[in-house]
Amino acid sequence: MAWNTSDKALELFIIQICCTILVYLSVCLRFWAQSVIMKEHVIYDKLMYISVFLYTAQVIIIVRGIVDGGIGQHADDISGVEIVKGFQTWYFGELIYAVLSCFTKTSVVLYLHRLYIGEPSKGAIVNKPILRISLIVCLVCVWATSIVFFLTSIFQCTPVGYYWEQFKHPVRPGTCSKSIVPIAGIVLSVVLALSDWTLALVVPIMSLWKSWLPWKTKAAIHALTSLGVL
Numbered sequence: 001m002a003w004n005t006s007d008k009a010l011e012l013f014i015i016q017i018c019c020t021i022l023v024y025l026s027v028c029l030r031f032w033a034q035s036v037i038m039k040e041h042v043i044y045d046k047l048m049y050i051s052v053f054l055y056t057a058q059v060i061i062i063v064r065g066i067v068d069g070g071i072g073q074h075a076d077d078i079s080g081v082e083i084v085k086g087f088q089t090w091y092f093g094e095l096i097y098a099v100l101s102c103f104t105k106t107s108v109v110l111y112l113h114r115l116y117i118g119e120p121s122k123g124a125i126v127n128k129p130i131l132r133i134s135l136i137v138c139l140v141c142v143w144a145t146s147i148v149f150f151l152t153s154i155f156q157c158t159p160v161g162y163y164w165e166q167f168k169h170p171v172r173p174g175t176c177s178k179s180i181v182p183i184a185g186i187v188l189s190v191v192l193a194l195s196d197w198t199l200a201l202v203v204p205i206m207s208l209w210k211s212w213l214p215w216k217t218k219a220a221i222h223a224l225t226s227l228g229v230l
Contacts (some may be wrong), residue, residue: 009072013063020059023056027052044114047107051100055154058096065089080167087164091153094181098150102190105142108199109135116207131207138195145191 027048034041040051056138065071069089070082078086117128158161162174 009066012072013066016059016062016066020056023052023055042114044107044110046212047110051107054096054100054103058093058100061089061092061096061113065093065217083167084164087167087200091163094153094185095150097186098146098153099187101146102143105195105199106139109139112203114200116203128207131203134198134206137199141191142195145188149181149188152177152180152184184213 030045031041031050034045056084056212057100062071065086068082069085070078071086071089073082116131117135121207154160157166157176158176159174162172165172166174
């Protein structure tokens, strides 16, 4: 296995490693807080841990594609073997991405539900019925679009393996849809982006806007939760 020496491939590799470090740093801090301070790991924590394992699997697949699959290189510089591995990277990466989206968004929604709705003693929280509906709608939309994207990604070619085998065995019979996965991917991206804004900004604003908390406290909470958009 030879290292892909192109500048673009190196950039992709560095970005992927940096993102992985940030993910593990965040999860380790969360694990420490739940173990030492809260002394419990609830359902949304466990879902997030599962998400990390899925993300790790995705990282391994992506790095394999960068190192040995021609990702980041010009098309003229990629061999037939690299093309096959590169398309395998795209294929399985898309599948994991759909599942990962469901687990991460479910974890966030359950956490916000407990934070803003699940504890009645918090008198500062208002608009609970609307918040509950907003969270449910957000989660249903994410799951629905993720499932559609997952299924369209699996069955975009007939037979399934033709997605990458067409470059290994050009005479092998098979067909692929050129538009269904891009369309499903765009829809999923839009839904995920809207859900990020909803969960990170709209939900906190709705819950605290008319509360009795000082405006400085509200501003601090909104500033922290808005980081979720990133």
